[in-house]
Amino acid sequence: MSEDFNMSMRKFLKQVGVTSQQAIEEAMRTSDTSGKTFDAKMVLTIDGLELEHVVTGKINGQD
Template identity: 80%
Template sequence: MSDDFNMSMRKFLKQVGVTSQQKIEEAMRAKGETGGKSFEAKVVLTVDGLDLEHVVTGKIAGQD
């Protein structure tokens, strides 16, 4: 793959990771006490023009 492709891919994935973490932390602060709890999480990635849908699931531990 080309350098331009790799750079655009890394930039996109960094944006996804940073903004997702910010939103999760914001929601946990709004919820209040989340220590000792865990939350089911799901991300659905779609790419227009590639007929791609990729689902990632997992658990996120609450913060004390």
């Protein structure tokens, strides 16, 4: 893969990570999450590639 491709992909994934963390933290601040565990799902789609990638996991609430 080309250097340009790698850089654009890394930039996109960094943006996804940072903005997703900010959104989760904001939602946690405005809710009572103490002692709770939340099921999380991230869905990545790329138009033109017919790609749908799903990642699931758990996020523990704040104590």
